[in-house]
Amino acid sequence: MTQTDDDRTMTVPELLAMAKEIVDADGELHEAEEDRLATLEEEYSEDAVVSFAEARSILRRVAGVDGEDDAHEHMLIKELLDAHAGTAKESVSEDEAEQVDDAHSAASSEPPSAEEPFDPTANLPDSTRDLEIDGEAHMWIRDLDLRYGNAQAIYNVSIPIERNAVTALIGPSGCGKSTLLRCLNRMNDLIPICKVEGDIDLEDTRISGSSADLVSIRRRVGMVFQKPNPFPKSIYDNVAYGVRLHYNPSRRELDRIVEAALRRAAIWDEVSDRLHEMGTSLSGGQQQRLCIARTIAVEPEVILMDEPCSALDPIATAKIEELILELKEHFTVVIVTHSMSQAQRVSDYTGFMYLGRMVEFGKTKQIFSDPREELTGRYISGRFG
Ligand SMILES: Nc1ncnc2c1ncn2[C@@H]1O[C@H](COP(=O)(O)OP(=O)(O)OP(=O)(O)O)[C@@H](O)[C@H]1O
Numbered sequence: 001m002t003q004t005d006d007d008r009t010m011t012v013p014e015l016l017a018m019a020k021e022i023v024d025a026d027g028e029l030h031e032a033e034e035d036r037l038a039t040l041e042e043e044y045s046e047d048a049v050v051s052f053a054e055a056r057s058i059l060r061r062v063a064g065v066d067g068e069d070d071a072h073e074h075m076l077i078k079e080l081l082d083a084h085a086g087t088a089k090e091s092v093s094e095d096e097a098e099q100v101d102d103a104h105s106a107a108s109s110e111p112p113s114a115e116e117p118f119d120p121t122a123n124l125p126d127s128t129r130d131l132e133i134d135g136e137a138h139m140w141i142r143d144l145d146l147r148y149g150n151a152q153a154i155y156n157v158s159i160p161i162e163r164n165a166v167t168a169l170i171g172p173s174g175c176g177k178s179t180l181l182r183c184l185n186r187m188n189d190l191i192p193i194c195k196v197e198g199d200i201d202l203e204d205t206r207i208s209g210s211s212a213d214l215v216s217i218r219r220r221v222g223m224v225f226q227k228p229n230p231f232p233k234s235i236y237d238n239v240a241y242g243v244r245l246h247y248n249p250s251r252r253e254l255d256r257i258v259e260a261a262l263r264r265a266a267i268w269d270e271v272s273d274r275l276h277e278m279g280t281s282l283s284g285g286q287q288q289r290l291c292i293a294r295t296i297a298v299e300p301e302v303i304l305m306d307e308p309c310s311a312l313d314p315i316a317t318a319k320i321e322e323l324i325l326e327l328k329e330h331f332t333v334v335i336v337t338h339s340m341s342q343a344q345r346v347s348d349y350t351g352f353m354y355l356g357r358m359v360e361f362g363k364t365k366q367i368f369s370d371p372r373e374e375l376t377g378r379y380i381s382g383r384f385g
């Protein structure tokens, strides 16, 4: 039988060793890499086991690579995984494997003992049962299925997104958080093999389906990415760019919009006297706030944030978190985060995803203090994933 990346596994210490090897590959440990390693150590308990598919995705994140441009890192990750698959194969001879199989089939006919290991893939809920929110729903995702080619990445997900609230999506690497987030402003349309079924509504507008107006959706639903990505333009033009694209403001109006956006993104005081310097000359945390200013300048209704702090130090992270809490006064925010403490600090609602399913959705307080699903409890307490 051929093994796929989903049934090959490794332990967390093995994964950590690979992650260290990758970040050490260029001979120096950068601060961001160090943070990502520390987060990884924090989030995964030592006795957890991850699939190769998850490991690949985690290693890419630790190495800070997500595009095809980072061919060297992709190759290194592939080599490490191939080498590990080799050792895993060698360590179990065919005879031993048969014995293990026999032991399994013998065990399966016996009643489960109290110490039976927890199987996170057993009885995954098909959809979320309790979808109540306090306020009005700004967006609705209903019965969403998504495939990349033949591989299904989202299974039957339904959740409301409350207006002027922060909704966090959490779950282990590869569970589909970014994929789900990208559905909310149709960014997945840029991936040709991606096929989506189900409905997504933004107020009264159905934004899923072929007749939706993508330009209007992307203006109404803005996005902030994991790595700050200012355009190679001045600070002023970074913010003015989208405004000029959608409207035709006078110079005075544009000045006013740029200043208001920079103020709302809590960066005006740091850049007001250097608006014509390059956006890329700012620090990482300032660049991320500039990208938030760029997003809010076109007055979206919803802001999507995919791990917006993962490349930032704790002080810059605290500023962005504070900003998120202010932003929800005017906007609806959906954030993907790997940090349980961040989800608790900034969000009103949390959706816990696992293997493409929305295992549990509810008020953040309830999810973290009294989760209904055993799987959620195990994940938030770091006992798997
Ligand atoms: N462009 C793509 N083409 C094919 N498969 C993809 C693509 N993007 C994501 N996938 C797959 O879809 C699944 C979900 O990936 P996704 O990036 O949404 O996970 P995630 O929860 O955001 O993970 P992470 O925490 O590592 O960012 C994974 O199995 C991934 O390999």
Ligand SMILES: [Mg+2]
Residues within 6 Å of the ligand: 177, 178, 179, 306, 336
């Ligand atoms: Mg992601």
